[in-house]
Amino acid sequence: MTQDDRLQQVLSAIDDKNQQDPNTVEHQGQSVAKEWLYGQRMSQCLASFQPDASEILQIACRAQHIQRWAIARRDYPMDRPGYKRWRTELAKFHATLTAELMADCGYSEDEQERAKSLLQKKQLKRDSEAQTLEDIACLVFLTYHLEDFAAQHSDEKIVDIIRKTWNKMSEDGHAAALKLPLSDAMGSLVGQALNG
Incomplete structure (x- = not known):
């Protein structure tokens, strides 16, 4: 599998996960999965902002909200600490799920760890x-x-x-x-x- 093939494969896998979003929005006269559309917009914006972005950054951008609905804000206290905990746990969830999809597509552990670091915005x-x-x-x-x-x-x-x-x-x-x-x-x- 070429580098481009595995990139397309993992982006499609992220899209498939986001297509499962029960929340939909209107887009160009059609009802589409909310987080799928968000992922497309993240990728389009990255392509315009930094056309030579690395493969791992392209993956992280597409996966920024992967299956975000799985961890609901309402399950955490509705205060600032509750919001921060929700955001932290969401970031870990996005990172872990993305790394699993990358592993399925042949990415190394180092590449998976890099994507996880980006999605958790550690540095x-x-x-x-x-x-x-x-x-x-x-x-x-x-x-x-x-x-x-x-x-x-x-x-x-x-x-x-x-x-x-x-x-x-x-x-x-x-x-x-x-x-x-x-x-x-x-x-x-x-x-x-x-x-x-």
Whole structure:
């Protein structure tokens, strides 16, 4: 099996897992699995942001939310520590499941461990690929999810969320975010967040 073959095989395996999402969203007039669509958007954003991304980073991007619905937020206390525990356990789950799929496709243990490290963002500010993965997640959030989020929360809360998102991003991420085709309303909130 060539390197390209095994990459396509593992990306398809991730897609198959995400196609099982019971939560669906409308996309181009069709109802599609929510986390499958998220994975596609992560990959598209990575291809645009860093066209020469490594194979392992491509896998981690596609698997960022693999079977996310399997560990529900409601099963943890609805406070900050509960949220952090949920996020930590989700990251471990994503990492372990992705490594299993990689093993099935012929990836070495070192390659699996690298993907696990990226998905758990263990060295965020010191690992350029982990930072790129974070940048992509932030760009996908700003592009596709900010508007829906804004409809459910006060402007003050959204400005705070944008600030926190911005702080997680690299300078390259910031440059890409400033070029996003946001609506006037969202652009205004981003402006408030960055100038406040």
